Amino acid sequence: MALKAIFFDIDDCLFPSTRFAELARRNAVNAMVEAGLKGEPERVYGTLLKVIKKCGSNYECHFDVLLEEMRVKRDAKIIAAGISAYHNTKTSILPFPEVPRTLVKLRELGYKLYVASEGNAVKQWDKLIRMGIYLLFDDVFVSEEIGCEKSPYFFAKILKKLKLKASEAVMVGDRIDKDVASAKKAGIFTVRVIQEGKFTREKAVRKEEKADCVIKNVGELQKALKAIERKSRK
Amino acid sequence: MALKAIFFDIDDCLFPSTRFAELARRNAVNAMVEAGLKGEPERVYGTLLKVIKKCGSNYECHFDVLLEEMRVKRDAKIIAAGISAYHNTKTSILPFPEVPRTLVKLRELGYKLYVASEGNAVKQWDKLIRMGIYLLFDDVFVSEEIGCEKSPYFFAKILKKLKLKASEAVMVGDRIDKDVASAKKAGIFTVRVIQEGKFTREKAVRKEEKADCVIKNVGELQKALKAIERKSRK
Numbered sequence: 323m324a325l326k327a328i329f330f331d332i333d334d335c336l337f338p339s340t341r342f343a344e345l346a347r348r349n350a351v352n353a354m355v356e357a358g359l360k361g362e363p364e365r366v367y368g369t370l371l372k373v374i375k376k377c378g379s380n381y382e383c384h385f386d387v388l389l390e391e392m393r394v395k396r397d398a399k400i401i402a403a404g405i406s407a408y409h410n411t412k413t414s415i416l417p418f419p420e421v422p423r424t425l426v427k428l429r430e431l432g433y434k435l436y437v438a439s440e441g442n443a444v445k446q447w448d449k450l451i452r453m454g455i456y457l458l459f460d461d462v463f464v465s466e467e468i469g470c471e472k473s474p475y476f477f478a479k480i481l482k483k484l485k486l487k488a489s490e491a492v493m494v495g496d497r498i499d500k501d502v503a504s505a506k507k508a509g510i511f512t513v514r515v516i517q518e519g520k521f522t523r524e525k526a527v528r529k530e531e532k533a534d535c536v537i538k539n540v541g542e543l544q545k546a547l548k549a550i551e552r553k554s555r556k
Numbered sequence: 557m558a559l560k561a562i563f564f565d566i567d568d569c570l571f572p573s574t575r576f577a578e579l580a581r582r583n584a585v586n587a588m589v590e591a592g593l594k595g596e597p598e599r600v601y602g603t604l605l606k607v608i609k610k611c612g613s614n615y616e617c618h619f620d621v622l623l624e625e626m627r628v629k630r631d632a633k634i635i636a637a638g639i640s641a642y643h644n645t646k647t648s649i650l651p652f653p654e655v656p657r658t659l660v661k662l663r664e665l666g667y668k669l670y671v672a673s674e675g676n677a678v679k680q681w682d683k684l685i686r687m688g689i690y691l692l693f694d695d696v697f698v699s700e701e702i703g704c705e706k707s708p709y710f711f712a713k714i715l716k717k718l719k720l721k722a723s724e725a726v727m728v729g730d731r732i733d734k735d736v737a738s739a740k741k742a743g744i745f746t747v748r749v750i751q752e753g754k755f756t757r758e759k760a761v762r763k764e765e766k767a768d769c770v771i772k773n774v775g776e777l778q779k780a781l782k783a784i785e786r787k788s789r790k
Contacts, residue, residue, distance in 0.1 A: 398701060399690070402677075402681030405678065406682050413644070443632030444632045447637075448639060451636055452640060466632075
């Protein structure tokens with residue numbers, strides 16, 4: 323077997339993060355309106371998206387800023403209603419249905435499985451723990467702890483740490499820039515998952531943006547790995 | 557009816573907060589040990605209590621400091637395991653069993669019900685929302701928003717806001733200092749609940765610390781109110 327290690331992105335690869343984020347935010351808006359926030363839910367949701375864009379998605383006080391933007395006096399009841407509905411949704415995340423059995427199968431086949439993710443390490447770990455799949459990975463690498471964003475250098479550092487050659491590894495993810503282009507520049511094979519989420523419609527134009535395989539979901543990964551191994555033997 | 561308004565404390569009065577806090581922390585410790593933290597759970601729990609005492613219970617990064625105290629390198633997996641177990645417990649809080657029906661009954665009898673609580677407004681609202689009892693209160697007053705701790709002045713401000721005489725109100729809570737002594741100094745009747753929690757063993761010594769009634773749980777409140785009304789007519 324030429325390929326030894328498979329790196330997985332988390333968001334919109336192992337679980338529908340875009341969908342859950344939207345649901346969590348809509349549930350939060352509905353709960354805030356129910357708790358007394360004056361406004362049409364669709365408009366409030368639009369304002370919330372602007373706030374998230376302005377403050378960044380990891381900012382802790384989106385709902386406080388939302389009320390400021392709507393010129394509503396800070397109201398602990400409304401904010402608490404939003405936070406509680408948001409977290410109730412966010413804490414019930416599930417992986418895409420084919421993910422757990424595929425990970426188990428790939429381990430049986432002898433592959434080492436890793437997470438290679440961008441973001442806050444505790445938040446990314448929290449997702450793996452809540453989905454109940456963290457034990458299926460041999461190790462987890464998050465940009466915050468590696469010390470750089472998901473760049474070619476990020477992958478080079480991980481390969482060195484794992485004493486792997488680039489040609490022994492595959493990166494699986496949904497983003498052209500972070501998952502495909504960065505891994506490709508580090509010499510790693512790439513599989514792009516186009517299932518659902520913000521980045522599914524992005525088109526790979528330049529050669530360095532084109533993944534070795536494109537799949538509809540992680541359930542098709544075994545087939546993709548075979549294709550890559552065939553190609554790499556030539 | 558002489559009495560018009562009943563003020564309720566939240567923690568260890570409407571729900572067993574001490575018990576939930578202990579359970580949440582123990583679950584967090586067990587999850588961290590399961591996630592790889594080296595240590596005997598009982599000892600780790602002891603260290604965590606020291607950290608909470610040092611940093612205050614509203615501090616956001618107890619588990620980070622816990623690892624520092626244990627001289628363990630920061631590990632996102634261990635911290636995420638702790639946070640996730642902690643929140644899973646904390647978000648499943650339930651009121652004491654007799655609380656919802658008692659609140660409904662007291663409303664039927666014509667009393668206005670209020671929360672008078674010390675702490676962070678969003679956190680206290682979050683508890684009321686999660687327990688599903690917030691609609692049973694006519695209003696909620698939290699020290700953070702009133703602008704002072706639960707002192708005689710805190711109660712005086714609320715009475716003024718509600719246009720109530722002190723003799724028309726009763727404060728129900730577990731703490732001698734915050735719930736009994738402060739309310740009594742403001743001229744409000746007091747009922748102390750000795751059910752469970754950190755403050756049940758505190759002994760009222762001086763006259764100003766002694767509540768008009770002491771009850772075993774909120775289910776006995778109706779009887780206590782009748783006794784107070786009889787006494788106040790004399």
